[in-house]
Amino acid sequence: MDLFNYSRRESSVVNVGATPLGGENPIRIQSMTNTSTMDTERSVAQSIRIIKEGGEYVRLTTQGVPEAKNLANINAGIRQAGYDTPLVADVHFNANVADVAAIYAEAVRINPGNYVDPGRTFKQLEYTDEEYAKEIEKIRARLIPFINICKENHTAVRIGVNHGSLSDRIMSRYGNTQAGMVESCMEFLRVFVEQHFTDVVISIKASNTIIMVKTVRLLVDRMEKEGMNFPLHLGVTEAGGGEDGRIKSAIGIGALLADGLGDTIRVSLSEAPEAEIPVAMKLRDYMLEREGHPYIPGKEAAVFNYLDPSRRETVAVHNIGGNNVPVVISARMTGDKKEMDQRFKPDYIYYGSELPTDRDESVPAIVDANHWVPDEKNCFPAFNNEHLFELHYCSADMKFLFLPFLGFSDEALAALRHHPEVVVIAQSNHQNRLGEFRALVHELMNEGLKNPVVFFQHYKEEQLEDLQIKSAADMGALMVDGVCDGVFLFNQGNIASGVVDETAFSILQGGRLRMSKTEYISCPGCGRTLYDLEETIQRIQMATSTLKGLKIGIMGCIVNGPGEMADADYGYVGAARGKVSLYKKKVCVEKNIPQEKAVERLIQLIKDSGDWKE
Template sequence: MDLFNYSRRKASVVHIGGAALGGDNPIRIQSMTNTSTQDTDASVAQAKRIVDAGGEYVRLTTQGIKEAENLKNINIGLRSSGYTVPLVADVHFNPKVADVAALYAEKVRINPGNYVDAARTFKNLDYTDAEYAAELQKIRERFIPFLTICKANHTAIRIGVNHGSLSDRIMSRYGDTPEGMVESCMEFLRICVAEEFTDVVLSIKASNTVVMVKTVRLLVQVMEQEGMYFPLHLGVTEAGDGEDGRIKSALGIGALLADGLGDTIRVSLSEEPEAEIPVARKLVDYVLEREGHPFIPGTVAEEFDYISPQRRVTTPVANVGGSHLPIVISGRMDGNMEINAQFTPDYIYVARNYGIERLPDQQYIVDMEVWDETPNTWPAFNYTQIDAIDAYPAELKFLFLPCMKLNHAILACLKKHPEIVVIAQTIQPNHLGEHRALLHYFLKENITNPVVFFQYYNEDNAENLQIKSAADVGALIFDGFCDGLFVYNKGVLPPSLVDATAFGILQAGRIRTSKTEYISCPGCGRTLFNLQESIARVKAATAHLKNLKIAIMGCIVNGPGEMADADYGYVGAGRGKVSLYKGKVCVEKNIPEAEAVDKLIELINSNNPSI
C-alpha cells in the first residue's frame, strides 16, 4: 500500500445478483430498510425509494423464518416493478433463518458473534484449548451446510463482525480487541476458503471510529498474510443522525476509502434509509476525485506503525502539541466574530485585520507585519518570511507552510525554533497524501514542532463541508498526526458552523470532546418503537452536556455491546418497550416507550447531580 498516492486495493470479485462487487466494479452504495420484513408492500416501497436515491443493494432484517420466507414476496414485488436490486438478508442468532434466506436473497449477512455461539453474556468465561477447538468444530458443522445451500442458489454471503456482538468465546481468548474482531471474522472465512466458497464479502464495524479503522486495517493485513483478497463492506455502526452522523461516517469510512480500502459502503444514519444514499454517494465520489492525482513523493518513517499508530511526539508550545488536546483555529479575516459558545475556537486568525472588535480572553493570530506584542495575540509567518522570525520575541509563533515548499532552510528554522507551530497547507487533490508525506518527513528528521492541518473549502452546503473536511483528515487523526485543525470555508456558511464542524471532527476521531456524544442506530425491522422521535427527545434534553456518551439503540442485537464505552443506554426491549442501561448493566427493564425518555433523564440526573 502506498500511503501517499491513492490507488484502490484490488479485491476478488463477488457475484451478488446482477451487481458484482470487488475487482474493477465501482464502489457500491447500500442501505437497509426499517420496515417490518413481513410487510411486503411497505418493504417493497421503501426498497424502491432506496434504489431511486441511488442504492445498489438493499438489506432487510430477517429475525425469523417468516421474515426470511417473505423475502420471496418482496423480491417478486420489486422484480414485477422493474427493480432488479439485489436483496441482502440480515441474520442474527438463528442459523436456520440463514438457510431459508439463502433461497430468496442474493446475499445473506451472518454475524459470527451470534451465528452459533450463545448470545453474549458479558461474563468472564474460560475455555480450554480443547473446549475452544470443540466450539470451532461446532461452527464448521453448522456453517458448511449453509455454504452448500448458498452454492446451489448462487447466493453470496457477508461475514459481518460487529464490535458490539463478539461472542463470549472470542472474548475469553482475545478480549474486546481489534485482534478478537479480526479472528472472529477469519474463523468463518477460513472455512469458506477450505470449502472453495469465494462469493464472500467481509465487514468489521464499530461505533468507535478508532476501533473500526484499526480493525479493518488489521483485517486486510491478516488476509494478505494468508493470501486472501476478499472485498470489504465499510460502515460506522450507530453513527447517529444530522451533522454528527455525517461527520462520524465520513471520518471513519473516508479514512479507509482514502487508503484504497472498501468495495461497498453503508452510511448508517438514524434517519430514513433513503437519506443515507446521497451522503454515501458524496463521500465515495469525493474520495475518488483523488484518482490520477499528481505524484506525491514520500517515504514511510521507520517508527510509524500503520496498524497501531501512536500520537506523534511533539514539543508543547503554550496549549499546542505535547499532551495537550488538539486545538481549533478559526479564520475570521472578514471581521465576522459570531461565536457559538459551545464551540469557541482556541485561536482566531485575522490576518492583517488588526482593528476588529476583540472578544475578551480570546487568543488571536495576526500576520507578522501588524503584530505589536498585544497580549493574547501571536504572529503568523509564511514560508518566505523565515529570515524574520528571529526578530519576533513572541513565545508562540505560527508558520503557514505549503507541504511542497519545505526546504533545508525551513527545516533548519523549525529545528532552531521549537516555539513555532506549523500550519500545514496543501492544494493537492489528495490532501491526505501530501500532509502524510510532510509528517513522515518530520518523523524521519526528528522535527517535533506541533502541526495544525489547514483545510480550505468553498462550500455553500453544510453537508458537503462536513463530508469533505472529515474525509480529508480522518486518516491523519487515526495516524496520530493531528495537533489541531484549521477548517476554512470561503462559501456562505456561517463561521460558527465551520467551527462546529472542526470540533465535530475531533470528537468523532476520539481526540477531543466538546459535546455529548450520541451512539444511535439507524433502526430496522427489529425496532419496535419510534427511534427517530426518541433520539430527538433525548438530544433536546441532554444536548447541553459535554462529557457524556448516550446510546439509543433499536434492539438488543448490538445494544449492550456497542454501548461498551457509553455512559447510558436506551435499548429497545420489545414492542413499545425500552430498557435502560448504566454502562453495560441493565438498571430498568421494559419501560413503556412514552415514559422511557423521562426515565433516562432521571437516571442521568441521579448519577450526575452537578449537571
Template sequence: MLEEPIYCEDLFNYHRNPTIEVKVGNTTIGGEAPIRIQSMTTTNTLDTEGTASQVISILDEGADIVRITTQGRREAYNLENIKKVLLDKGYNAPIVADIHFNPNAAEIAAEKVEKVRINPGNFAGGAKKFNLIDYTNEAYDEELESAKSKLKPFIRICKENNTAIRIGTNHGSLSDRIMSRYGDTPQGMVESCMEYLRMCRELDFNDIVLSIKASNTRIMVHTVRLLVASMKKEKMNYPLHLGVTEAGSEDEGRIKSAVGSGTLLADGLGDTIRVSLTEDPEKEVPVAQKLVNYIIQRKDHDSIPVGMVTSFTPYEYNKRKSHAVLNIGGENVAVVVGEADNEKQKADYLLVDEIDKPDSSRAYVIPYKNWKPELGDNVYPLVTAFELKESIESVKPVFVKLSLSELDQQIIEKLKSNQNIIVLAYSNHINRPVEQRALIFKMDELGLTHPVVLMNDYSEDNLEDLQIKSAADAGLLLLDGFVDGIMLSNTGAVSKSELTNISFGILQASRVRFTKTEFISCPGCGRTLFSLQETTRKIKSKTSHLKGLKIGVMGCIVNGVGEMADADYGYIGSGPGTVSLFKNRELVKRNLPGEQAVDELIELIKQNGDWVDPEG
C-alpha cells in the first residue's frame, strides 16, 4: 500500500485538492475558486504601450492573470505605467511580475502589481554557476539564513501592499546549495520550494502560490505530487500553478502540455495553469481553457470502485511488470496500434476491419468476426470480453478489449489460463483514465501480468481538441509506466493518419518512446532579443529528422542553460542579435551572429557525431 499522506484526495474519484484561498488583486486562486488561466507577455517591459496592448490581447482571449518579465529596477518601476494604461482602458485583471536574480526589483514590483513570482534557485544567490560545493551543515544553514535575510524585506513590502507571491522552482535552475545536497532531482526541487515556504511561514506570510516546472513531463508530474505530499506532512495546503515549461510549439507543445498538466489535473491538483507555447501568447489561452474544461467536467461523476493499490510509485517512474506477448510488454518499447500510417511513421500494428491479402512485412489486428487462421501468422484477432468467454481457446496471441466492469471471475480465469493475451484497456466512464488505472490496479492485485495497451476512442472534428483530450487521458497511464502502448480511434473529421501522429507524439511527450527530434523551446518573454518563433521554425525544418535528439531553443541566457536541462544541444540568445551554442550544459560557441548561428548549430551536431542526413 502507498505511504500516507497520498498526494491527492482520491485515486479513484475526481476531487479538487483542497487548498487555502490566495487573493491576487480582484481574483482568488485556490479554495473553491475556478482553475485560473494565465499567460505571459513577450514584449520589452520598457515598452509601455506595446506591453499593455499584449496584456489586453491575452485578457481578451479569456485569461484571468497575466505575467510580465521584470528583469531589473527600471522594468519594475515601469509596471506602474503599464498598469495605468490598462486601468485607463478598463482592464483590472491581476498582473504578475516575473523576477529572477534581483531582490531589489522584486521589492519595487511588490508595490506596483498584485503578485510577484520569485525563483528560489536564483532569488538570493545570483546567477547559477553550476558549481558543486561540499557544504558543511553550518555553511548550508548560513546560506539559508542569508536567503531569509533577503526575503524578509520583500515579504514585509508584500504584506503592506497585499501582494501575493509565487514561489516558482524550475528544473535545472536550482541553487548550488540545493544541488550540492540533493542534485538536480525531484527531492531537490521540492526542498527548494519547502525551504522558502518555511521561511514565509516564519515571517507570518501565507499569500503564496507554488509551482514546480520542467520540460520533462515525467519529472514535472512526479515532483509536483511529491511537493503536495511534502506539504501535507507539514500541514500546508497552498495553491498550485501548473505548467510544462519550454513545451514547444504546434502539435508537440499542445500534446506535451496536456500530458503533463492533464495528468495532474486528473488527480485534482492545480489551481491555476499556463500552457507555454513558442507562439503568440494569446494562443496559449484557449489551449489551457480546453484542457481545464475537459477535466473539470468529471466533477461529481459516478463512483469508481475503490480497489487495492499494491505497485504504484507516484513519485518516481517504475514501469509496470508485464510479460511480453509478441513485441508488447516486458522490456519492449511502447507500441502504437493505428488505423492508418502517418507519412513519416508507420503504426506497429494496423487495425483493419477486414483484409484479404495482408502484407507479410506488417502486423495486423482484426475483429474476431472477420479473422480466420488462413490470413497468416501476422494477423491477430481482436475479441470482446464476451467473445473471450464464449469462443477463444486458441494459444495464438489475441487482443482483448476489456473494461474494469468486465473483469469478472470468468474473465480472470481466462486470463490466468492464457498468457498469450494482450489487454486493450478501455472505458466509457467520464473519468476514463482513472477507471483504466483502477483496472490495472485490479490486474496487479490479482497477479495478472498481461501487457496492457491503452484504448481510447473520441468523436472530435477539431485536431487541437483531439490532441488535448487524448494526451491528457493517456498521460496519467504512461507517465507512471502502467501501459505498454496506445491505440486511438475517432469518429470525427480528423484523419486516421493524424491519429497515428498523435499517438507517437503522446508516447514521446510521455518519455516512453522517442521517434523524432524533441524541441525544448521557450515561449519567449521580454528578455528575448531575437525572433524566437521564426528561429525555432528554421531549426525544426533542418533538424526534425534527428530521431531521439533533444535540442533546446531558448530566448535568453538568464535561465536558458538550466531550463534546457534535458537537451543534448542548446541554442540560447546571449545578447542583441547574438547566440551562444551549448553541448549539454557546456558552452561551446559564444556570441555568434544570429544569421549564422543555425548553420553553426548543425555543424556542432555533425562534429559530435549526432547528425544523419535526411532520407530522400
C-alpha cells in the first residue's frame, strides 16, 4: 500500500444475492433493522425505508430458529414490493440458527466469539496446546456443515469480530487485544479456505476508533501473508447518535477508506436505521473524490510502523507537542465576540492580520508575522514561506509556520532545523490532502526534525453534518498514525465558529486523543433491543452530560454488553423486556432493575462510586 497515493485494495468478489461486493464493485452501503424479526409487516416496511434511502443490504437479527425461518416471509414481502435487495441474518450464540438462516437469507453474519465457544465469563482460563488444538477442531467440525448449507443455497457469510466479544479461549492466549481479534477471525477464515468457500466478507469492529483501525490494518496484513484477499465490511460499533456517532464513524471508517480499504460500510447510529444511509453515502462519496489524484512523491520514514504506530516524537513548544494532548486552534477572522463554551474553549485563536483590541487575552492569539508586535500580551507570530528570512530574527519564544508539502524547501528545512520553537501548521489544497499531510510529516521524520505539527483543515460547508463527516474523515488516519499535535479547523460556510470549535474537540475525543465531554458508547438497536433505546439515550445524556471524560455504555441487550461496550466506565444494559442491569466496567452490580427506575439507579451508582460532578 502507498501511504501517500490513493488506490483501492484489490479484493475478491463475494456474491451476495443480486448485489455482489468486492473486486471492482462499488463500495456497498447497508443498515440493520430494529424491528422484531417475527413482525413481518414492520420488518418489511422498515427494510423498504432503508432500501429507498439507498441501502444495498438489509441485516436483521435472528435470535432463534423462528426468527430465522420468518426471514422467508420478510424476503417474500420485500420481493413482492419490487426490490431484490439481499437480506443478511445476524446470528449470535446459536450455530443451529445460522444453519437455518442460511436457507432463507442471502448472507449470514456469525461472530467467532460466540458461534461455538460458550458465553464469555471474563475469568482467567488457561489452555494447554493440546486443549487449544481440540477447541480449534471443534470449531472446524461445527463450521463445515454450515459451510455446506451455504454452498448448497448460494449464501454468503460475514465473519464479524467485535472488540470485547472475544471468546474466553482467545482471551486466554491473546487477551482483549488487536492480535486476539485478528486471530479469532483467521481461525474461521482458514476453515472456509480449506473448504474452498470464498463468498466470505470480514468485519472487525470496535467502539474505540483507534483500536478498530489498527486491527483492520493488522488483519489485512495477516490475510496477505496467508494468501487471502477477502473483502472488508467497515463500521465503528456502538458509535452512538447525533454528532458523536457521525464523527466517530467518519474517523474510523474514513481512516480505512482513505487507504483504499473497505468494500461495504455501515454507519451505526442510535437512530432510525434509514437515517444511517445518507450519512454512509456522504462519507463514501467524499472519500472516493480522491480517486485519480495527482501523484504525491512522498517517502515513508523508516521509523514509522503502519501496523502499530506510536506517537511521533516531538519537542514541546509551550503546550503543543511533547507529551501534551493535541491542541485546538480556532479562527476568528472577523473578530467574533460571541461568548465561548468553556468546555470547547480553543487553545489558540488565529486572527490573521487584525488583532482585535477587545480579545480575550486568556486565550493565546496567533497573528500574521508581518502584523505581530513583540510586546503584545500572549500573542505569537505566524510565518509562511515568504517570510522565512524574518523568522530567524523574530524574538518570540513560540512561532508558527504555515507549510505545505511542496513548500518544504531547503530554506524551510534550515529554519526548522535551527528553530525547534516553531510549530508547523500543515497546509494542503491537494485532491488527496491526507497524502500530502503524510508526505510532509514523513519528510520531517526523515530529516530528524521534531517540530510539532498541527493540521490546517479548511472547508466551505453550509451544513454541520457535512463538516463533521469530512473533517473527521480527513483527520482519522492522521490521529491513528500518531502524528497529530493539534487540529486547526476552519470553515468558510455559515456555521458559527463556536460550533466549528466543538467539532474539532469532538474529533480529538473520537480519536481518543483528548477528552472534553462525556463519552457515550451506545448501540444502534436491533430486534434484540429490550427497551426504548433513543428515549433512554436522551435521558441519560441529559443527566450526565457534565461528566467530562466519563464513558457510559448504553446497550440494548446482553449481546452488545458488557463485552462490546469494551472500555466503558459504566454500563446500562437491557436484561429482559423492561428490565435493565447496571455495570461498573465489566462487572454487573445491579440486575433486573425496572426500566422506569434504571436511569436514576445509574446516576446513584456513579455518585456512590465517586465519579459524579455537579
